[in-house]
Structures are given as structure tokens and as C-alpha cells.
Amino acid sequence: MATKALSVDRVVNVTINLQPLAASRRNFGVLLIAGASDVIPPAERIRSYTGIDGVASDFGLDAPEYLAAELFFSQSPRPAILQIGRWVKTPCPAMLRGGILTAEEAARARWTAIADGSLTLHVSGETHAVTGLDFSEVTNLNAVAAAISGKVASSGVACAWDGERFTLTTLDAGPGASLTYCTGAAEGTAIADMLKLTSATALAPQDGLPAETIKECVVELADRGDWYGLAVADDGLGVDDHLVVAQYIQAASKSRIYAATITDTRVMDAAYADDLASRGKALKLSRLFCCYSANKYAAISAIGRAFTVNFSANRSTITLKFKQLPSVEAEGLTESQANTLAAKRCNVFAAYNNDTAILQEGVMSGDTWFDEIHGTDWLQNAVQTELWNLLYQSKTKIPQTNSGVHQLITCIENVLEQAVNNALVAPGTWNGDGFGQLERGDYLPKGYYVYSEPVELQAQSEREQRKAPPVQCAVKLAGAIHSVDVAINVNR
Incomplete structure (x- = not known):
């Protein structure tokens, strides 16, 4: 046999092209609790936990971070992940x-x-x-x-x-x-x-740090992690402190929410307007979730329940109203007090005269329900991520043609079908402005409508920049029933 031989590639050349891994969607079930305990070094800043035992091991049983985490993990079903972030409240x-x-x-x-x-x-x-x-x-x-x-x-x-x-x-x-x-x-x-304190064995040295405000802390934590919800485990925050955090969360480009508990009983007085709920409502902060309770971490329990939602599952979305707050004592309210809290868009875990208690109303300080913000944030990220993956993973280009735009629309509709599956979106009547073939008053049998104008109508300047024609979506939210009026007519 010859000692030298030609490669088979000269006749049969086979190559394998592996598709790059798709970008992951965000996890909309991650709460970050910021606290000033000196357990987590500033260089590390954020630590993740999947259960209360890890928090107890790190912080002990009396730290504010532990007490807040205990309510979060006490929810049923139990949320899967919690992050705790370090606030450098005093010089480090x-x-x-x-x-x-x-x-x-x-x-x-x-x-x-x-x-x-x-x-x-x-x-x-x-x-x-x-x-x-x-x-x-x-x-x-x-x-x-x-x-x-x-x-x-x-x-x-x-x-x-x-x-x-x-x-x-x-x-x-x-x-x-x-x-x-x-x-x-x-x-x-x-x-x-x-x-193991030498340059070959130790971690990088951390210089001393000045004290930071809570807003400076949150801005730093926002750069460090992909958390969605935020709460602060510290008794020293005033209304103004909460507001500066809530306003930063409201303005930030990455969608997040901020949860705060109000323990000041003046929030139940209609004549008092300097509480966090009243001021958050006046500022229309749609990413601020306020909850009145004698338990200073009650809002974290509510967020723990919301963050168990699996948007990939069938009929999995929820409304926060009617939910339970384990380990939180229900508030006994008068009708006047309950009405005042509702008017201020302040949630509360309230006792009812049938031996039950529920969280009400499940609202944000702005004119939105909690589940609307949570669900539409997921929807925005899901559409964005899947369109990215379509462009990123394609072995060939997505052509700037009607067939190429159709691929984009199909990708979007696949996500909207998931929104129908998880009960965020449902069929209904469109009551907004019309576009494409959709007019106000039309019925959306699928719960959504996606439209893009033909490529041939696109401006040449837009085409030369390789932009797709604008894609417009009409989406009908499924909503939730929060109250029922029944008339029973009796005839003898």
C-alpha cells in the first residue's frame, strides 16, 4: 500500500455549519433586594440565592436582608431565584x-x-x-x-x-x-x-469607597445584573428616597419595577397627601408598586407571588388581586380606609368578614395594573429577542423584500401566540386607532393583528439604510375579573 495518499476531501468535501446559540430572553421573575449589611463585598455587589437557607447562612437570622428574603421565599408557589445587592450606605x-x-x-x-x-x-x-x-x-x-x-x-x-x-x-x-x-x-x-493573599492567589484588591446614596446604589446595581424587580431592605428610607429610586426605575431604558412598603398609617387618611402612594400617583409612576402594611416587607411577599409566573406555560398569567401574603398579618380596615387606599392606588393585604384575607387591588402607582406592566414587559422582551435571533442565526440574509418582511411578521406572531397561550392576550374588540386593514371597533379573533406596509412603498432613504418597513401590532389584553354584580330576581 502506498505510504502517501490524497485526502478524500478532493472528491467528497463535507463541512458542518453549527448555528450560533440563540440569545436568551430575560427572566422576569428575579427580585433584587438591596441592603446595607456588610456581608457582600462591594467588589462582588450582587449575590444570587435559590432558597432561604443560603441567605440565612450568609446574613444570619436578624439582618434586614434575611427578613425580607424570608417573606419572598414564603410564597406559594415558591419563587425560584432571589438576588441580594450591597448598598454602601456608610464609607467602606x-x-x-x-x-x-x-x-x-x-x-x-x-x-x-x-x-x-x-x-x-x-x-x-x-x-x-x-x-x-x-x-x-x-x-x-x-x-x-x-x-x-x-x-x-x-x-x-x-x-x-x-x-x-x-x-x-x-x-x-x-x-x-x-x-x-x-x-x-x-x-x-x-x-x-x-x-492566599498574594498576587498569584488573591482576588483583586478593593480600595475604600465613600458612602453612596440609595439612588447611586441602584444605578450601580443596575449595571451589575439583569434583575427585574427591586426592593430595599432598610428602615432609614424616607418618602423622597423611595421616589428618587422609583423615578430612576421609571426613566431607565431597561424595563424594571420598584416595590415599596408603606408602614405610615397616615396613608389611610384621605386628607394626607405627602405619603409615598399619593406622591407616586401624582407623578404617575407606572413602575412603582406600593403596599400598606404593618409588616415593613409586605410588598416583597406580593412580588414573590407575581414572580412565580412562567410565561411559557399555558394560562399561567395572574392578577395580584385575591392573592395571599404568607407570614403577613392582614390589615383590619374600615370601608373608608379601604376606599382611601384604593383612591391612592396603594395595595393592601385586607381582612374580610368571611374569615378570608386578600391582597387588593394589584395596581401600580400609575394608571396600570401590575400584571399589565409585568406581562407587557415580558412581551416586549420576547419579541425583541426573537427578532434578534432571527437576524442573528440566519445562515443567509433576510432579504429586504416582502418575503423577508413576512419572516419578521411570522416571528412576531409566534410570540403573540405564546401571549395568547399564557392568557396575557385574548380575542376581543379593538378600540384604538386603526391601521392597515384594522379599524376601530373591529373584532380581533386571534387577539392580535400585525401589519407592515409593502416594501415597494418604503422611502428610498430608508431602504438604503437597510431598514425594514415599520411593523405595527394591535394586541388585546385578556384583562382579569376583579368584581361581580349579581341581580337575583325572585318570583313567588
Whole structure:
């Protein structure tokens, strides 16, 4: 047999073209709770949880973040994911976080063998040699951290062990504080590598930070994650603080909502207009969800129920009215108080005289229902994402022809069919302005109508920019029944 041979590709050439992965739709069930507890480092900012046990492990049982998360995860059905974000409410010290130690690296015997440990610190531009670290009698790594803290306090630094890594923090806080990686020392046993605080083993150093306002915090958190809902677990926020956050959420290009609980009983007084609900209504903040309750995190429970909606499932959309708030005590209201709250577009978990309690009314501060905002935000993102994927994944171009536009319309209609399937959209009479073949008063048998003018009518300047003709959609929301009037006529 010949030692050399030609490639079969000369005769039969087969190639595989893998389609790129489609872009994912947003998750409209992610709530972010912002809090000022110093558990999450500013460099990390946001941490995700799938259950209350993880929150308890990180924050303990008394932190505001835990108390808020407990209500969120108490809902039935239980929401799937929660994020907690760090608010740098007070000046923050500089921080150097070491790498995670393996079980072997954390073994006590490895540390008790050291009686002359040393390392060099670099704090706010100054170098400090630390020697004479004796771990021979320590019982755990918390004791190792305590021994280091005792030696480095004079250098303006403290050391802590969190169960998996060592962390150095400066005693001074604010933008003037800084820490860089630890290095070895001239004498004794070098332990910087054992602590995993060197440039080869530690995370990037974090300089000290100034205190930030709640709005500055939210703007920073908005850049860090893809969360949809926001609540703040902090007792110190006033009406103005809530409003600046709500107004930022309202103006932001990425659709989100803000939930706030009102504990001030003056909200039930029709003559009082300086509460969050009244001012949010006056500003028509359609992305602000207010809830009155003696429980300062009641709104988070309501959002937890809303965020269990799976828009891909059949008949899965809900109205927030009539829903339960587990672990929240229902408010006993007079008719006047209930009417005042409704007039201010303030939700409340109210007790009824048939031994039941419900959340009412399921509204935003603007002239919208919660489920309308939630559902249409999903719809906007679903249409946007699927059109992107159509253009992105196509092996050939989408032509600037009527057949190409038809592909766009088909893509949109597929999403609208999902909206019909999940009961966001339903057949009904169109009462808006007409376009295309649709006129006011026409019945939409599918619940929607999609129209685009023929490509031949497109302006040449638009065509030269390779734009598709504008696509217009008419969508009829399914709505929800919130009350019933029944007349029973009796005849003898």
C-alpha cells in the first residue's frame, strides 16, 4: 500500500455549519433586594440565592436582608431565584480577599506547625513587616485570623476568616484607604502564600469607597445584573428616597419595577397627601408598586407571588388581586380606609368578614395594573429577542423584500401566540386607532393583528439604510375579573 495518499476531501468535501446559540430572553421573575449589611463585598455587589437557607447562612437570622428574603421565599408557589445587592450606605474600608482554601490547606495541623510566621503588608501606600506570628496553639482558623489581627492592628488592618478564605480590611474607611497584595518577609516562615493573599492567589484588591446614596446604589446595581424587580431592605428610607429610586426605575431604558412598603398609617387618611402612594400617583409612576402594611416587607411577599409566573406555560398569567401574603398579618380596615387606599392606588393585604384575607387591588402607582406592566414587559422582551435571533442565526440574509418582511411578521406572531397561550392576550374588540386593514371597533379573533406596509412603498432613504418597513401590532389584553354584580330576581 502506498505510504502517501490524497485526502478524500478532493472528491467528497463535507463541512458542518453549527448555528450560533440563540440569545436568551430575560427572566422576569428575579427580585433584587438591596441592603446595607456588610456581608457582600462591594467588589462582588450582587449575590444570587435559590432558597432561604443560603441567605440565612450568609446574613444570619436578624439582618434586614434575611427578613425580607424570608417573606419572598414564603410564597406559594415558591419563587425560584432571589438576588441580594450591597448598598454602601456608610464609607467602606479597603479589602483584600484571599483565595478559597482547600480542605488540605485549611487543616489545623498545617497551621499549628508555624511559630514564627511573617508577611509584609502594603497599606495605603506604606509597607509594614509583620513577624512573630505564632499559631502553635490555635484550635481553628478563626484563631489564626485573630492572631494575625492582634499583630497587624498597629498597621491599620484587621484579618478575618469566613469559613473558606482569609480577608484583610483596613481600619480606616473611605476613598483614602487602600490595600495591595501581601508579600513575604525577610525573616521567619512566610505565610502570605498560605493565606492566599498574594498576587498569584488573591482576588483583586478593593480600595475604600465613600458612602453612596440609595439612588447611586441602584444605578450601580443596575449595571451589575439583569434583575427585574427591586426592593430595599432598610428602615432609614424616607418618602423622597423611595421616589428618587422609583423615578430612576421609571426613566431607565431597561424595563424594571420598584416595590415599596408603606408602614405610615397616615396613608389611610384621605386628607394626607405627602405619603409615598399619593406622591407616586401624582407623578404617575407606572413602575412603582406600593403596599400598606404593618409588616415593613409586605410588598416583597406580593412580588414573590407575581414572580412565580412562567410565561411559557399555558394560562399561567395572574392578577395580584385575591392573592395571599404568607407570614403577613392582614390589615383590619374600615370601608373608608379601604376606599382611601384604593383612591391612592396603594395595595393592601385586607381582612374580610368571611374569615378570608386578600391582597387588593394589584395596581401600580400609575394608571396600570401590575400584571399589565409585568406581562407587557415580558412581551416586549420576547419579541425583541426573537427578532434578534432571527437576524442573528440566519445562515443567509433576510432579504429586504416582502418575503423577508413576512419572516419578521411570522416571528412576531409566534410570540403573540405564546401571549395568547399564557392568557396575557385574548380575542376581543379593538378600540384604538386603526391601521392597515384594522379599524376601530373591529373584532380581533386571534387577539392580535400585525401589519407592515409593502416594501415597494418604503422611502428610498430608508431602504438604503437597510431598514425594514415599520411593523405595527394591535394586541388585546385578556384583562382579569376583579368584581361581580349579581341581580337575583325572585318570583313567588
